[in-house]
Amino acid sequence: MSALDELPWHALDTDAVVARLATDPQQGLDAAEIGALRTRFGPNELPAARQRPIWAVFLNQFRSPLIYLLFAAAAVALVLRETKDAAVIFAVVVLNAVIGAYQEGRAEHAMAALRRLSSQKARVVRGGREEILDARELVPGDVLLLAAGDAVTADARLIDGAALRIAEAALTGESLPVNKSPSAIAADAALADRTSMVYTGTHVTAGRARALVVATGSATEIGHIASLAEGGGTRKTPLERRVETFGRTLMVVAVVIFALFVAVGLAASLPLTEIVMVGISQVVGLIPEGLPVAMTVALAVGVQRMARRRAIVRRLSAVETLGSTTVICSDKTGTLTRNEMTATALWVARTGEIAITGSGYAPEGQLMLGDAEVAIEAAPDVRRLVEAATLCNDAQVLGPDDRDPHWRTADDPTEAALVTLAIKAGIAPAALRDAEPRRAEIPFDAAIKMMATQHDTAASGSRVVLKGAAEAILALCANVHVGEDTILLDEPGRNAVHAGLEAMASRALRVLAVAEVSDAEIDGRAGIEAFRGRATLLGLIGQIDPPRPEAAAAVATCRTASIRPVMVTGDHKITGLAVARMLGIVRDGDVVVDGVELDAMTDEALSSQIDRISVFARVHPAQKLRIVEAYQRRGEVVAMTGDGVNDAPALVRADVGVAMGITGTDVAKQAAKIVITDDNFGSIVAAVEEGRVVYRNIKKAVLLLMSTSFAEILVLLLAVMLGYPPPFAAVQILWNNLVTEGLITVNLIMDPPEGDEMQQPPIATREPLITRTMWKRIALLTPAIVVATLGWFIVRLATGVPFAVARTETFMLLAVCEWFNVLNCLSDRHSA
Ligand code: ADP
Ligand code: MG
Numbered sequence: 001m002s003a004l005d006e007l008p009w010h011a012l013d014t015d016a017v018v019a020r021l022a023t024d025p026q027q028g029l030d031a032a033e034i035g036a037l038r039t040r041f042g043p044n045e046l047p048a049a050r051q052r053p054i055w056a057v058f059l060n061q062f063r064s065p066l067i068y069l070l071f072a073a074a075a076v077a078l079v080l081r082e083t084k085d086a087a088v089i090f091a092v093v094v095l096n097a098v099i100g101a102y103q104e105g106r107a108e109h110a111m112a113a114l115r116r117l118s119s120q121k122a123r124v125v126r127g128g129r130e131e132i133l134d135a136r137e138l139v140p141g142d143v144l145l146l147a148a149g150d151a152v153t154a155d156a157r158l159i160d161g162a163a164l165r166i167a168e169a170a171l172t173g174e175s176l177p178v179n180k181s182p183s184a185i186a187a188d189a190a191l192a193d194r195t196s197m198v199y200t201g202t203h204v205t206a207g208r209a210r211a212l213v214v215a216t217g218s219a220t221e222i223g224h225i226a227s228l229a230e231g232g233g234t235r236k237t238p239l240e241r242r243v244e245t246f247g248r249t250l251m252v253v254a255v256v257i258f259a260l261f262v263a264v265g266l267a268a269s270l271p272l273t274e275i276v277m278v279g280i281s282q283v284v285g286l287i288p289e290g291l292p293v294a295m296t297v298a299l300a301v302g303v304q305r306m307a308r309r310r311a312i313v314r315r316l317s318a319v320e321t322l323g324s325t326t327v328i329c330s331d332k333t334g335t336l337t338r339n340e341m342t343a344t345a346l347w348v349a350r351t352g353e354i355a356i357t358g359s360g361y362a363p364e365g366q367l368m369l370g371d372a373e374v375a376i377e378a379a380p381d382v383r384r385l386v387e388a389a390t391l392c393n394d395a396q397v398l399g400p401d402d403r404d405p406h407w408r409t410a411d412d413p414t415e416a417a418l419v420t421l422a423i424k425a426g427i428a429p430a431a432l433r434d435a436e437p438r439r440a441e442i443p444f445d446a447a448i449k450m451m452a453t454q455h456d457t458a459a460s461g462s463r464v465v466l467k468g469a470a471e472a473i474l475a476l477c478a479n480v481h482v483g484e485d486t487i488l489l490d491e492p493g494r495n496a497v498h499a500g501l502e503a504m505a506s507r508a509l510r511v512l513a514v515a516e517v518s519d520a521e522i523d524g525r526a527g528i529e530a531f532r533g534r535a536t537l538l539g540l541i542g543q544i545d546p547p548r549p550e551a552a553a554a555v556a557t558c559r560t561a562s563i564r565p566v567m568v569t570g571d572h573k574i575t576g577l578a579v580a581r582m583l584g585i586v587r588d589g590d591v592v593v594d595g596v597e598l599d600a601m602t603d604e605a606l607s608s609q610i611d612r613i614s615v616f617a618r619v620h621p622a623q624k625l626r627i628v629e630a631y632q633r634r635g636e637v638v639a640m641t642g643d644g645v646n647d648a649p650a651l652v653r654a655d656v657g658v659a660m661g662i663t664g665t666d667v668a669k670q671a672a673k674i675v676i677t678d679d680n681f682g683s684i685v686a687a688v689e690e691g692r693v694v695y696r697n698i699k700k701a702v703l704l705l706m707s708t709s710f711a712e713i714l715v716l717l718l719a720v721m722l723g724y725p726p727p728f729a730a731v732q733i734l735w736n737n738l739v740t741e742g743l744i745t746v747n748l749i750m751d752p753p754e755g756d757e758m759q760q761p762p763i764a765t766r767e768p769l770i771t772r773t774m775w776k777r778i779a780l781l782t783p784a785i786v787v788a789t790l791g792w793f794i795v796r797l798a799t800g801v802p803f804a805v806a807r808t809e810t811f812m813l814l815a816v817c818e819w820f821n822v823l824n825c826l827s828d829r830h831s832a
Contacts, residue, residue: 009157009214010194011187017157021212023141025159028125037139044138044154044216057104061097073280073730080273088731096738100293103746106300120666122153125210142213148206148443149645149665152198154213155220158182161209162441163524168192168202171222177205191221203667205645207443239320239698243291246769254283257713264720274726278716281730285712288705290742295698298749302694310677311687312661318673321655322639322691324763325563327631328684329616329624329640329654332569332579333510334663335681337545341417345509347500347540348381349482349493356424361397361416362407363423376425380484385539386425388514389418390432392453392465397423412444414512417543440522446570446644447620448472452531454522464517466528466535469618470501470572473513476528479536486536500540505574508582509542547582554682555584561758563688565681566614568624568640573617580615590614598623606630621646628654637765639684641676642668658684685758692757701745702769704825707778708741708818711785718790725803727793732811740815744822754827773828781824785817 009017018025022033029037061067070093077086120135125143135153138144144156152166158180165177172192180195191199198204198211201222217223258279265275302319306312313319333339342360346367347353354374358365367374367382376383395415398408409416419429436455439462444451450468457463466473474497480489487493504511515535523530558565565585569576573594580586592615598606603626610630619627621644628650631638640654643664648671651657659672660679669675676683712733719727770778789810796806 007214008187010185010189010196012157013184014157014159014182017159017212017214021141021214023143023212025143025210025212026125027128028143029139029141030127033141034126034139037141038137041139041216041219043136045136054101054105057108058097058101060104061100062093067093069280069283070734073277073284076276076280080276082273082277085277085729085731089734092731092734092738096742099739099742103293103297106297120151120153123147123150138213138216140213140216144211144213145208146198146204146211147208148204148445149643149667151203151666151670152200155197155199155215156211156213158196158198158209158211161207161211163207163443164204164209165206166198166202167205168199171199171201180209203645203665206445239295239695242769243295247287247291250287254286257286257717258283261717261720264717268720268723270720270725277730278720278726281728281733282713282716284730284737285716285733286709288702288709288737288741290737290745291702291705293742294701294705294745294749297746298694298698298701301750302690305693306674306687306690309686309690310661310680310683311690312675312677313673314669314675315673318656319691319694321637321673322688323693323695324637324765325639325656325688325691326636326762327564327566327638328558328681328688329566329568329627329631329638330681330684331641331643331660332567332571332576333545334643334660334679335641335676336551336567336583336585337547337579339413339545339663339679341413341510341543341545343417343421343541343543345504345542346382346385346421347497347504347542348379348385349480349496349537349539350381351379353500353503354382356421358420358424360407361409361420363397363420365424367425376427381481381539382425383427384481385514385541386418386422386427387432388465388516388538389467389512389541390422390427390429391436391438391455392451392467392514393418393429395419396429413545414510414543418512418541421541440524442522442527444468447622447646448528449570449618449620450528452522452528454520461519462521464520464522464531466515466517466531467512469570470497470511470513470540471618473515473535474537476532476535477515477537478533481536481538489537497537497540501572502574504540504542505572506578507542507544508575508578509544510571510575511540511542513540514538545579547579548680548682550680550682552583554685557685557689557758559584561685561688562761563685564614564636566616568616568619568627570619571617573615576615576617586614592617594618595620595623598626603630603633607633610634621650624650625653637762639688641684642672644668647671689753689757692760692763693751693753695763696754696757697749697751699769699771699774700748700751700825700828703774703777703781703828704745704748704818704821705741706770706774707781707821707825708785708814709737710778710782711789711817712736712814714782714786715790715793718786719793722794724794724797727790727807727810728814729807729811732807736811736814736818740818744818748822748825751826777824777828781821785814785821788817789813 023029070089074086074089121132122135122138123132123145138154159182161182164180166180167177168174174192180198182196185196200220261279261282262275299316299319303313330336344356345353355368356365357368393415395409395411397416397419400406422429435458438453438455440454442452449472450466452464452466454462454464477489479486480493501511515537517531517535555565567576567580567585573592577586577592589612591612593613595618607630616627624640624647628638628640637655639656639658640650641658642651643660645665645667647668651659651668651671656674657672659668659675661675661677662679674687715727792813793806793810796809
């Protein structure tokens with residue numbers, strides 16, 4: 001089994017592949033084999049872009065105009081034989097670099113740890129059991145399970161699959177998804193034509209498959225393309241850019257002040273050495289050297305805090321954008337609700353609605369019509385409906401065992417609820433699925449809102465069962481099943497179905513319709529369309545998905561924080577509205593718009609009405625993009641959630657794309673800026689709060705740094721203008737700005753939330769780094785420091801204290817002023 005990667009896997013037939021890999025396509029590898037293969041092939045990862053070594057981070061600290069300036073100052077000092085000054089400047093610069101490197105190293109460390117948290121997962125069969133593991137753990141021979149939305153994390157040979165489509169753009173440049181199937185193909189096929197293979201770096205857009213891993217890590221096709229290392233994650237955030245522009249302006253101001261000072265100094269006939277040194281120290285004084293490091297640390301601290309509140313940041317820019325978010329568009333199912341479905345009602349044409357008792361996935365409950373139990377033996381139409389819902393279904397419910405004392409499911413809750421219903425009705429799902437084996441399927445797709453399966457029937461021939469969103473299914477139906485008869489679905493018949501549907505939806509139930517097509521087969525090419533006008537409606541099933549208890553509170557927080565919560569759901573308008581009401585998302589005067597109405601609206605109409613829309617119902621993922629853009633045209637900063645492959649464009653376009661950690665596909669996660677690990681709306685709101693805290697803390701640091709900078713400059717300028725010697729030596733200012741402030745700002749940056757972050761409006765995106773309020777506070781703080789320090793200096797000199805002593809005292813006083821200033825900067829609302 002040597003040189004695994006050189007075999008033409010695509011050309012071998014599946015039996016040969018299985019034999020060569022010495023694996024079992026049903027049971028997978030066992031622990032001993034895995035251990036051996038793992039040692040032999042190593043972890044399944046590309047030699048990653050390595051973390052910068054600490055010395056590189058250290059050297060990087062010297063790459064700033066300011067440091068060049070300081071070195072120039074040191075050189076000037078040397079030329080002027082001020083060796084002591086030169087040495088101090090040099091020491092301070094190095095110390096500054098050490099502090100900077102330490103902080104940055106810490107920030108990088110934190111980010112690396114988070115990247116590991118959001119690493120890729122793979123679903124495999126090992127030792128006869130299905131499990132989800134870190135993609136790093138994959139070895140050749142592993143049985144890989146793929147479904148729509150999964151990233152392919154190793155090169156693998158298909159052995160089994162249904163309607164599998166793969167997007168291979170990353171590997172082959174082909175922009176359209178490619179159809180894949182297990183049949184062997186010619187050995188000389190080019191990479192893009194190897195339809196029996198799937199490759200690392202691509203992802204599944206539709207269908208499902210079982211495949212055997214043939215190559216991992218750098219042996220994969222993408223590993224051969226060595227340069228394809230992960231795109232650099234160090235792009236500057238808007239805030240960082242804002243700070244940079246600000247810094248550049250300051251540089252210019254500094255040069256002007258320098259010139260001014262030289263002029264004033266010459267006029268006051270100070271010695272040239274003194275003028276140059278003090279001039280340089282003013283430049284140093286003006287520029288807030290600590291700011292870039294403070295920002296990096298602030299963002300990193302924010303990232304860590306968010307992680308603690310279940311929001312994993314994938315792009316640093318999300319941290320600050322979150323603080324400016326004005327609209328949160330959220331999915332309903334799973335994000336606002338618990339995604340724990342229970343079927344509580346069903347509807348058949350003959351009887352109308354039948355209630356189902358019980359809660360959760362435990363199959364304890366009955367079918368009730370009024371006070372009487374409905375026996376399935378006496379209701380063949382109910383049996384047919386429930387059986388069809390069990391066949392067109394991939395879920396299983398698990399009973400209490402030694403691992404968990406509750407009934408539960410690891411599968412799609414929508415489907416699991418139907419299995420529970422079947423057991424309550426007295427139908428054994430496993431036996432039924434054996435009796436009518438599945439021969440083909442069209443997997444569920446949010447774009448068509450339904451799925452279809454084809455079964456051999458007990459009697460003869462095959463039938464297709466359809467299950468999905470009620471209107472979508474209804475649109476395919478020509479007939480309806482009534483009792484034991486099939487009759488034409490006429491206008492009154494349709495009205496009756498709609499009445500049944502609306503009665504359930506208005507109670508916040510999620511309604512599925514089930515239909516069948518007898519004597520039919522699934523044709524991969526025609527898909528669902530082949531059944532239009534041929535299907536027979538069997539009935540409706542309503543499921544309750546209780547709202548998350550914490551969601552209503554999070555919606556209320558959004559209100560006080562002037563953030564607009566909006567529900568974007570694939571579910572029915574009435575269901576969406578009912579849930580939105582329970583949570584407080586809908587308020588008087590708000591409207592609900594569904595996908596059809598949305599398509600009918602022009603962009604202008606949408607933009608003008610969007611302020612009143614609080615629920616978008618029956619939208620397909622492609623429409624989410626339009627919704628995001630409509631908000632953005634109105635200047636809103638939009639957070640949008642998503643989980644499916646088709647959600648990716650909207651997630652990328654949104655200011656903050658939010659992927660769901662549990663139900664989200666890999667594709668959605670890669671498109672998103674943050675991933676919410678518990679799929680909870682409340683965690684998005686928490687992340688917004690942390691974003692605001694980060695921004696607020698950065699502003700505190702800016703305020704502190706700027707008010708002291710201005711004070712230093714003013715003291716120097718005033719003193720010299722009044723004919724005094726400079727109250728601070730250049731090296732003192734250096735020490736203060738690089739060392740004292742560096743340590744103090746870190747405390748401001750780490751400041752915990754003040755608690756009222758979510759009682760204020762979002763941070764305006766155009767807000768300058770120093771706002772009007774901040775200027776006012778600077779105007780107040782700066783003179784206080786100036787009067788105190790300069791006053792002390794003058795008074796001490798007047799009382800005959802030697803110059804050196806007065807200077808040192810003044811410097812000490814400056815540091816003390818700064819301590820108090822920190823207290824001032826701690827909050828712009830409360831007094832320390
Ligand atoms: P949401 O989960 O917000 O309702 P989706 O886009 O996931 O939105 O689903 C759209 C609709 O498709 C659902 O409202 C439901 O009617 C239907 N649906 C969801 N899951 C399934 C499934 N497994 N099989 C059939 N239909 C489904
Ligand atoms: Mg869904």
